[in-house]
Amino acid sequence: MKTRREFIKVSTVGAGVAALGLHALDLKGMSLFDKESADPASDEDLTPYSTYCEVCFWKCAGWTYVDKKGKIRKIIGNKKDTHSQGRLCPRGTGGLGMYEDEDRLKTPLIREENANGKQYFREASWDEALNLVAKKMDALRKEHGPECLALFSHGTGGGLFSHLVKAFGSENISAPSFAQCRGPREVGFTATFGEGVLSPERTDIRDAKCLVLIGSHLGENMHNGQIQEMSAAIENGATIITVDPRFSTAASHSKYWLPIKPATDMALLLAWINVIIEEDLYDKDYVKKYTYGFDELKAHAKNKTPEWAYGITTIEPDIIRRTAREMAAASPSVIVHPGRHTTWYGDDTQRTRAIAILNALLGSWGRRGGFYNPEKVHIPSFPHPPYPKPTRTWRDAYPEGKYKLVTEVLSTGICDATIPNADLACHIRGWIVYGTNLMASLPDQKKTLDAIRNLDFLVVVDTMPMDITGYADIILPENTYLERYDPLRSSPHREPSIALRMPAVESKNNTKPGWWMTKQLANRLGLEDYFKWETMEDLLEWQLKQIGSSLEEMKKIGVKSFPREYDDLYQLQNLPDYEFNTNTGKIELYSTELAAEGFDPMPNYTAHPEPPEGYYRLNYGRAPMHTFSRTANNPNLTDLMSENNVWINPKVAALWEIKNGQEVWLKNQDGVISSFPITVRVTERIRWDSVYMVHGFGQTNKKLTRAYGHGSSDSELVTKVTLDPIMGGTGMRGNFVTFLKEKPITTKMEDKA
Amino acid sequence: MRYAMAIDTNKCVGCSDCVVACQTENNVPHGYCRDWIVESVSGTYPNLDLEFRSERCNHCDNAPCVRCCPTGASHIEQGGIVIVNHDECIGCGACIQSCPYDARYPHPDGFVDKCTFCIHRVEKGQNPACVDVCPTSCLHFGDLDDPKSDVSMAIKDRSWKVLAPEAGTKPQLYFLT
Numbered sequence: 001m002k003t004r005r006e007f008i009k010v011s012t013v014g015a016g017v018a019a020l021g022l023h024a025l026d027l028k029g030m031s032l033f034d035k036e037s038a039d040p041a042s043d044e045d046l047t048p049y050s051t052y053c054e055v056c057f058w059k060c061a062g063w064t065y066v067d068k069k070g071k072i073r074k075i076i077g078n079k080k081d082t083h084s085q086g087r088l089c090p091r092g093t094g095g096l097g098m099y100e101d102e103d104r105l106k107t108p109l110i111r112e113e114n115a116n117g118k119q120y121f122r123e124a125s126w127d128e129a130l131n132l133v134a135k136k137m138d139a140l141r142k143e144h145g146p147e148c149l150a151l152f153s154h155g156t157g158g159g160l161f162s163h164l165v166k167a168f169g170s171e172n173i174s175a176p177s178f179a180q181c182r183g184p185r186e187v188g189f190t191a192t193f194g195e196g197v198l199s200p201e202r203t204d205i206r207d208a209k210c211l212v213l214i215g216s217h218l219g220e221n222m223h224n225g226q227i228q229e230m231s232a233a234i235e236n237g238a239t240i241i242t243v244d245p246r247f248s249t250a251a252s253h254s255k256y257w258l259p260i261k262p263a264t265d266m267a268l269l270l271a272w273i274n275v276i277i278e279e280d281l282y283d284k285d286y287v288k289k290y291t292y293g294f295d296e297l298k299a300h301a302k303n304k305t306p307e308w309a310y311g312i313t314t315i316e317p318d319i320i321r322r323t324a325r326e327m328a329a330a331s332p333s334v335i336v337h338p339g340r341h342t343t344w345y346g347d348d349t350q351r352t353r354a355i356a357i358l359n360a361l362l363g364s365w366g367r368r369g370g371f372y373n374p375e376k377v378h379i380p381s382f383p384h385p386p387y388p389k390p391t392r393t394w395r396d397a398y399p400e401g402k403y404k405l406v407t408e409v410l411s412t413g414i415c416d417a418t419i420p421n422a423d424l425a426c427h428i429r430g431w432i433v434y435g436t437n438l439m440a441s442l443p444d445q446k447k448t449l450d451a452i453r454n455l456d457f458l459v460v461v462d463t464m465p466m467d468i469t470g471y472a473d474i475i476l477p478e479n480t481y482l483e484r485y486d487p488l489r490s491s492p493h494r495e496p497s498i499a500l501r502m503p504a505v506e507s508k509n510n511t512k513p514g515w516w517m518t519k520q521l522a523n524r525l526g527l528e529d530y531f532k533w534e535t536m537e538d539l540l541e542w543q544l545k546q547i548g549s550s551l552e553e554m555k556k557i558g559v560k561s562f563p564r565e566y567d568d569l570y571q572l573q574n575l576p577d578y579e580f581n582t583n584t585g586k587i588e589l590y591s592t593e594l595a596a597e598g599f600d601p602m603p604n605y606t607a608h609p610e611p612p613e614g615y616y617r618l619n620y621g622r623a624p625m626h627t628f629s630r631t632a633n634n635p636n637l638t639d640l641m642s643e644n645n646v647w648i649n650p651k652v653a654a655l656w657e658i659k660n661g662q663e664v665w666l667k668n669q670d671g672v673i674s675s676f677p678i679t680v681r682v683t684e685r686i687r688w689d690s691v692y693m694v695h696g697f698g699q700t701n702k703k704l705t706r707a708y709g710h711g712s713s714d715s716e717l718v719t720k721v722t723l724d725p726i727m728g729g730t731g732m733r734g735n736f737v738t739f740l741k742e743k744p745i746t747t748k749m750e751d752k753a
Numbered sequence: 754m755r756y757a758m759a760i761d762t763n764k765c766v767g768c769s770d771c772v773v774a775c776q777t778e779n780n781v782p783h784g785y786c787r788d789w790i791v792e793s794v795s796g797t798y799p800n801l802d803l804e805f806r807s808e809r810c811n812h813c814d815n816a817p818c819v820r821c822c823p824t825g826a827s828h829i830e831q832g833g834i835v836i837v838n839h840d841e842c843i844g845c846g847a848c849i850q851s852c853p854y855d856a857r858y859p860h861p862d863g864f865v866d867k868c869t870f871c872i873h874r875v876e877k878g879q880n881p882a883c884v885d886v887c888p889t890s891c892l893h894f895g896d897l898d899d900p901k902s903d904v905s906m907a908i909k910d911r912s913w914k915v916l917a918p919e920a921g922t923k924p925q926l927y928f929l930t
Contacts (some may be wrong), residue, residue, distance in 0.1 A: 042877075044874065076885075076886075077886070089768060090772070123797055227766060227768075228890070252804075253764075259799040259861060393904070624768035636783070649798060684796065685798075
């Protein structure tokens with residue numbers, strides 16, 4: 001956060017020199033600086049180009065303003081956009097730092113080894129790099145089959161890489177956003193309502209009268225639409241109830257803050273269910289008409305009383321009852337928020353099931369102020385031959401039936417299928433990694449490295465030299481989102497809409513857009529028939545024509561809204577007949593699907609491991625001005641926050657004789673020590689049994705001159721992963737750390753090129 | 754006419770969007786800022802209060818920075834906006850010392866710089882950049898003499914405070930509580 005203290009630090013150091021020295025030079029007409037740059041530009045002198053943001057995955061639409069010299073001056077939200085309402089978040093506003101960053105990948109790189117066995121990257125031409133990627137892919141296809149290729153993709157341009165990999169003959173396409181993030185909630189809600197929560201979340205926060213956040217730190221998690229709607233809900237006098245061991249920003253805006261003991265949320269949820277049933281607070285018509293298994297649930301929750309939960313959660317029974325009554329009073333305009341990063345303790349599908357059940361009892365699904373029914377524009381694919389049907393997939397790494405309920409490919413499943421084992425006919429041998437820094441986004445770095453060691457080749461497509469690029473054989477540097485066309489944005493929302501991203505400026509370096517790379521690779525691999533358009537403009541023009549627009553129109557308006565096809569935004573508002581996409585056609589309070597797979601049909605509380613003496617639970621989260629490690633080097637955003645801190649309660653700090661601002665190293669329960677020290681923030685905002693740090697810092701690639709060694713990486717300390725038996729989500733909140741006040745002697749894990 | 758700003762602390766999440774929007778709008782060099790966030794925590798766990806404040810120049814009615822400026826570079830524009838004329842500023846820093854809000858910084862080009870309420874936008878009827886970008890819509894700007902202005906409407910019926918009232922500067926940032 002940009003604070004005055006930081007500013008003073010800068011100004012006291014630079015003041016004298018700057019004020020006297022440079023001004024004196026200027027008087028002599030020898031200014032070292034372009035004085036014009038000091039004056040703000042008038043909007044009329046700038047040209048706006050349509051874009052949508054790529055700094056996070058909310059994808060807010062906006063305009064990139066370019067001045068007459070071709071310099072990007074600012075990025076401003078598009079007022080017609082349902083995601084941003086014309087207001088970008090700090091990351092979107094600071095998105096030009098992605099373009100300006102001088103540490104960017106600037107040209108294709110190929111890994112080489114010299115006579116002494118030392119590995120290094122050599123600059124290469126695009127032709128050479130693409131020929132080499134195609135050669136490796138072709139060899140893989142011929143020797144082992146196309147199924148031995150996998151794609152990790154987290155970003156818009158990944159859509160066309162996905163198309164390429166499917167055309168090549170592989171279905172191993174994954175993003176860490178499922179197994180490491182929102183997967184449990186999608187599976188838990190699908191088991192209950194027959195549908196997932198999706199992104200942007202279908203939460204009708206703006207009209208909610210009560211919003212319940214369980215570990216969700218809206219305001220620090222800066223998903224724009226949700227923050228804007230939370231602010232609107234506050235304005236409308238909504239009651240916010242926040243459950244968090246940390247006094248989060250959201251907690252500070254809440255009527256009730258429940259400072260729960262970490263890892264006990266399930267007990268609280270069950271107690272809330274108990275109160276709502278036992279006190280007859282549930283929506284009876286709704287429950288009768290739409291739900292299945294109410295009697296079973298009632299019997300199941302009978303003894304899960306607030307008194308029972310008190311002993312587990314440390315939340316007083318009276319508070320549990322009062323908050324349950326607040327929710328019921330607001331019903332159906334109440335949202336028990338499903339969360340987004342939900343991979344915590346390994347029973348996460350069940351926990352999100354409990355959240356889904358609570359919402360069902362309150363009648364909020366399909367009702368105003370609860371969960372709305374989103375719609376999106378269907379954008380047709382450019383005609384291409386059918387994809388070949390792969391004979392093998394990543395699932396071969398698991399015994400028959402395991403993780404049957406997953407709705408997307410598990411990223412950790414790709415790792416498992418890459419590490420050779422006796423049951424695998426052929427392990428995955430080639431990875432393309434698009435726009436995701438796997439070293440930070442996957443837990444258990446040792447396993448990721450083990451998988452990487454077993455690869456024939458690793459291709460990384462990125463804009464920045466992230467940690468993962470250090471392990472690549474070939475690096476393909478991409479244009480930033482401000483320099484490229486990408487597929488149209490079409491995301492589910494109240495009102496269906498599309499948004500255009502177009503280049504505002506020419507490529508600054510020898511980088512290329514992802515679409516161009518995929519087309520070039522397709523040509524080299526004999527897959528031309530899947531890419532029968534010439535340029536991205538041709539593809540967009542064709543697609544826009546199919547839905548009644550044109551590239552010319554989209555360049556002018558940026559965002560185009562379409563009327564809803566169905567008038568069912570709140571599909572259960574007046575209790576119409578409705579069939580859910582579940583086995584029973586009802587909202588399943590008792591899940592027949594989970595029962596059939598041998599899992600608990602209704603959620604149960606299980607005690608999770610507690611920190612050993614002298615250790616503290618490692619909780620991690622987000623800061624509003626950063627998106628994981630992808631912004632860790634962004635000059636505009638590091639200016640706001642350049643490193644993370646470890647939050648420690650004053651009692652704990654006193655016990656350890658640790659001072660605010662002191663640097664410590666963190667050591668986890670498996671003896672793993674943080675690569676870099678981290679500055680301590682002693683604060684009352686954290687419980688005494690846990691510590692907290694913002695994810696995405698402690699980058700180990702020296703080429704990131706602003707991010708390297710700044711703060712610590714929570715990812716490297718998450719070595720214990722508790723797998724969700726239902727869908728393979730990687731529970732990461734079961735790691736414990738202690739403090740090392742002296743610099744530890746460590747050996748490096750692995751040398752990178 | 755009296756320009757002023759109201760900051761709704763019940764809504765602000767301290768995201769710093771106002772800071773980065775100001776930096777890009779006004780070409781504030783990296784490492785410097787015209788507005789900033791203060792996080793103020795009080796109490797002990799679990800009885801806590803937390804307030805985020807988006808702070809900047811208070812455009813005081815009784816501005817010490819203007820009074821102490823030896824060249825007249827710091828002056829008051831129409832509507833009470835306190836402005837530094839960069840060409841007249843010799844960078845002596847007296848104003849920096851005099852400001853109870855620490856709202857000014859020495860620009861590397863040799864002059865003192867600070868928030869202008871985005872006067873170049875306000876003159877055209879636009880809001881300051883920070884106001885227009887705020888995702889929580891917690892910033893309200895306008896003319897206090899106009900009862901219909903956004904800032905007048907925001908202050909009406911709400912309790913508010915100003916910073917360092919004891920300094921007697923008559924600051925024009927109103928923090929709604």
